[in-house]
Amino acid sequence: MLSISQSALDGLRRHGEETYPNECCGVLLGKLEGEERRVSSVARCGNTRSDSPQNRYNIDPKELIRIQRQARERGEDVVGFYHSHPDHAARWSTTDLAEAHWIGCSYVITAIEGGLAGRTCSFALGGTGEEDKCFLDEEIEPFPSAAPPESR
Amino acid sequence: MHLNDIMRIHIPTSLRQYADEKDAVEVAGRTAGEGLANLTAQYPDLRRQLYTDDGKLRAFVNFYLNDEDIRSLQQENTPVKEGDSLSIVPSIAGGVELTIAE
Numbered sequence: 119m120l121s122i123s124q125s126a127l128d129g130l131r132r133h134g135e136e137t138y139p140n141e142c143c144g145v146l147l148g149k150l151e152g153e154e155r156r157v158s159s160v161a162r163c164g165n166t167r168s169d170s171p172q173n174r175y176n177i178d179p180k181e182l183i184r185i186q187r188q189a190r191e192r193g194e195d196v197v198g199f200y201h202s203h204p205d206h207a208a209r210w211s212t213t214d215l216a217e218a219h220w221i222g223c224s225y226v227i228t229a230i231e232g233g234l235a236g237r238t239c240s241f242a243l244g245g246t247g248e249e250d251k252c253f254l255d256e257e258i259e260p261f262p263s264a265a266p267p268e269s270r
Numbered sequence: 271m272h273l274n275d276i277m278r279i280h281i282p283t284s285l286r287q288y289a290d291e292k293d294a295v296e297v298a299g300r301t302a303g304e305g306l307a308n309l310t311a312q313y314p315d316l317r318r319q320l321y322t323d324d325g326k327l328r329a330f331v332n333f334y335l336n337d338e339d340i341r342s343l344q345q346e347n348t349p350v351k352e353g354d355s356l357s358i359v360p361s362i363a364g365g366v367e368l369t370i371a372e
Binding site: 179180183197204220223243247 | 282283362
């Protein structure tokens with residue numbers, strides 16, 4: 119399951135609207151708690167696929183390293199990624215699976231329909247390696263942004 | 271540069287299950303390749319994740335020495351000095367192109 123603060127969820131959906139008709143992308147930051155990923159914030163990234171930004175995305179590893187470094191200082195970790203599907207469903211594509219390599223992490227997809235955010239779905243990348251990796255549907259459970267995790 | 275130079279290798283969340291859940295491991299090595307060889311000697315299950323069957327670094331895994339991609343330096347022969355950080359970063363990409371799963 120993916121628990122995510124309401125403000126982080128709103129933020130990633132808004133990002134997809136802002137970059138429409140291109141795909142947005144970013145990093146989910148928080149903590150891994152057993153099988154659950156708990157997202158406390160998101161970090162926006164630039165989409166380096168300037169050749170085909172309306173249907174492809176790529177995050178610069180250097181940008182991820184910078185985000186990871188800053189997250190570590192706040193006690194957060196990378197627990198997944200997000201991107202948008204402009205005018206397409208919030209389901210993973212064969213490209214999404216082929217190019218997903220962070221097993222155990224969440225991949226969140228938001229459908230952007232005519233510039234407005236539609237459904238947001240999350241898929242956990244399961245398996246043990248390239249040979250048997252697969253996306254598993256997972257529930258998204260938003261939690262109030264104002265409430266610290268300890269008070270839940 | 272000495273035989274005992276120690277680098278810090280940052281392990282991504284997705285690979286920590288193969289490295290005793292550690293987020294970073296300190297290993298000795300004069301080059302990035304030696305550091306990775308020592309890392310995978312210590313954690314053999316990591317090897318399949320980082321290398322192909324014929325011993326080449328997997329194309330979708332990036333290796334950054336501090337802020338530089340080792341592929342733009344001297345690849346596995348990139349010299350490492352005491353205190354350097356080597357980050358393992360599997361690529362992050364995708365997109366709606368091709369078919370959507372039903």
